[in-house]
Amino acid sequence: MSNKVTALVTGASAGIGREFARQLAPRCSDMILVGRRQDRLDALAAELNEHAVSSTLLSVDLAEEAGLARVVEAVDAAGPLDILVNNAGFTIIGAFDELPLAKQRTMLAVHIDATIALCHAALPAMKAARRGQIINVSSMVAFTPYKDVAVYGGGKAFISNFTGSLNVELEGSGVTAQCLVPGFTHTELHDREAFDHYDTPEVPAEFWMEATDVVSESLAALASGAPLVVAGQVNKKAAIAALEKDLAFIRQSMEA
Numbered sequence: 362m363s364n365k366v367t368a369l370v371t372g373a374s375a376g377i378g379r380e381f382a383r384q385l386a387p388r389c390s391d392m393i394l395v396g397r398r399q400d401r402l403d404a405l406a407a408e409l410n411e412h413a414v415s416s417t418l419l420s421v422d423l424a425e426e427a428g429l430a431r432v433v434e435a436v437d438a439a440g441p442l443d444i445l446v447n448n449a450g451f452t453i454i455g456a457f458d459e460l461p462l463a464k465q466r467t468m469l470a471v472h473i474d475a476t477i478a479l480c481h482a483a484l485p486a487m488k489a490a491r492r493g494q495i496i497n498v499s500s501m502v503a504f505t506p507y508k509d510v511a512v513y514g515g516g517k518a519f520i521s522n523f524t525g526s527l528n529v530e531l532e533g534s535g536v537t538a539q540c541l542v543p544g545f546t547h548t549e550l551h552d553r554e555a556f557d558h559y560d561t562p563e564v565p566a567e568f569w570m571e572a573t574d575v576v577s578e579s580l581a582a583l584a585s586g587a588p589l590v591v592a593g594q595v596n597k598k599a600a601i602a603a604l605e606k607d608l609a610f611i612r613q614s615m616e617a
């Protein structure tokens with residue numbers, strides 16, 4: 362029996378994705394690490410060497426057809442993946458009609474097109490091997506409508522719903538799909554241009570988490586096959602409050 366354990370992580374050059382790579386490395390023989398910044402991927406691969414893991418680095422833009430195709434090819438060549446983490450992402454902030462449409466579509470290409478293409482590429486071999494775990498990274502915004510992130514939130518709601526449906530479809534197959542829902546997490550996401558006019562220090566301290574904790578909660582939940590992991594107690598409470606608000610609207614509409 363082969364001891365090969367392969368994980369593929371998108372957005373491995375920073376933040377939550379890099380932390381997934383770090384925490385998965387001790388249990389993997391092979392890793393496929395995806396991101397645009399080659400220097401970051403090189404540095405990560407050098408760091409992961411201590412775990413005797415063999416890293417394949419794919420410096421590609423997932424929003425581009427050719428970039429995504431290279432990752433799909435790598436999935437086909439790898440044989441059954443043990444873990445697939447669809448994490449790459451970014452946000453843009455502003456009124457929907459004032460933000461460039463092309464940039465919003467690029468965001469959906471990274472969040473949605475890349476996620477479904479990689480799940481579609483990985484699943485046949487995972488199902489044939491009767492093993493494998495998929496983690497798709499959503500966001501708290503998927504639970505709660507906020508202004509200025511309509512397409513980001515809509516895209517993440519797709520990821521949550523898609524992953525939940527996939528998990529039901531995969532019942533009994535030996536393969537599971539987890540939707541990971543982080544809230545505010547210290548990463549490079551908030552250093553990017555999109556946040557130039559957004560005051561993150563105004564977000565109360567209790568809402569912030571470290572990527573290490575978000576990722577360890579996600580990986581710990583794999584054992585139970587839980588379809589949904591909302592990271593941290595504060596986010597769990599906020600998610601329940603958001604869902605209860607939705608329920609109240611539905612109840613109100615029944616009484617009307």
Ligand SMILES: NC(=O)c1ccc[n+]([C@@H]2O[C@H](COP(=O)([O-])OP(=O)(O)OC[C@H]3O[C@@H](n4cnc5c(N)ncnc54)[C@H](OP(=O)(O)O)[C@@H]3O)[C@@H](O)[C@H]2O)c1
Pocket residue numbers: 371372373374375376377378395396397398401421422423424448449450451452471498499500501542543544545546547548549550551
């Ligand atoms: N941080 C938070 O507060 C938070 C909250 C909820 C959800 N999330 C979600 O968590 C995920 C990870 O974000 P993060 O917070 O870790 O942000 P981050 O530190 O900015 O990392 C984002 C990662 O995605 C990669 N990426 C972005 N666009 C890409 C593209 N076109 N092609 C290939 N790779 C691309 C980046 O790599 P390159 O720049 O090298 O390409 C980087 O590795 C995202 O899906 C985000 O929506 C984050």
